[in-house]
Amino acid sequence: MAKLYFYYSAMNAGKSTVLLQSAYNYKERGMDVLLMAPAIDKRFGVGKIHSRIGLSAEAVSFAPAFDLFDYVSQELSQRPMLKCLLIDEAQFLTKAQVLQLADIVDQLNLPVLTYGIRSDFQGEPFEGSMYLLTLADNLVEIKTVCHCGKKATMNTRIDEAGRPIKVGDQIQIGGNERYVSMCRKHFKEA
Numbered sequence: 001m002a003k004l005y006f007y008y009s010a011m012n013a014g015k016s017t018v019l020l021q022s023a024y025n026y027k028e029r030g031m032d033v034l035l036m037a038p039a040i041d042k043r044f045g046v047g048k049i050h051s052r053i054g055l056s057a058e059a060v061s062f063a064p065a066f067d068l069f070d071y072v073s074q075e076l077s078q079r080p081m082l083k084c085l086l087i088d089e090a091q092f093l094t095k096a097q098v099l100q101l102a103d104i105v106d107q108l109n110l111p112v113l114t115y116g117i118r119s120d121f122q123g124e125p126f127e128g129s130m131y132l133l134t135l136a137d138n139l140v141e142i143k144t145v146c147h148c149g150k151k152a153t154m155n156t157r158i159d160e161a162g163r164p165i166k167v168g169d170q171i172q173i174g175g176n177e178r179y180v181s182m183c184r185k186h187f188k189e190a
């Protein structure tokens with residue numbers, strides 16, 4: 001039976017690297033995979049998944065209103081060797097899209113591997129992650145560390161001078177801010 005997986009972590013833990021390695025493992029065994037990612041500033045089209053260690057691969061990007069179940073049904077009818085759907089930046093999925101992923105698993109029997117961060121820079125859950133944490137068959141944590149050595153679970157947004165930013169939109173496009181992964185204690189102190 002196929003399953004819905006949610007690989008979750010803080011920022012900069014290497015999610016995209018793990019995704020691309022999993023895709024490679026399928027392909028090495030002669031199986032076809034579908035790579036997709038929500039587009040926050042683009043519409044449907046060709047996008048790319050980049051990992052910080054230099055690997056990248058083409059991925060289909062899609063808008064919030066895009067129906068994943070319809071799209072994957074069509075792809076499956078044309079690609080008999082398609083054995084896995086992998087989704088990067090899964091925190092940006094809508095609730096409806098997470099439900100569509102569950103239907104892809106349950107009705108089309110296709111494994112779905114999703115990768116995303118749990119919460120934003122204010123410690124609030126992302127919509128996609130909230131429903132994946134609720135609906136996934138398997139939750140897998142990809143770990144990274146805070147500067148203190150404890151596991152980092154939170155994401156602090158910082159400006160160019162390294163100062164924490166407390167207010168702003170959940171998703172910022174094209175800004176100069178960066179993120180630092182921290183344990184909960186240091187996130188609260190920041």
Ligand SMILES: [Zn+2]
Pocket residue numbers: 146147148149150182183184185186
């Ligand atoms: Zn810490």
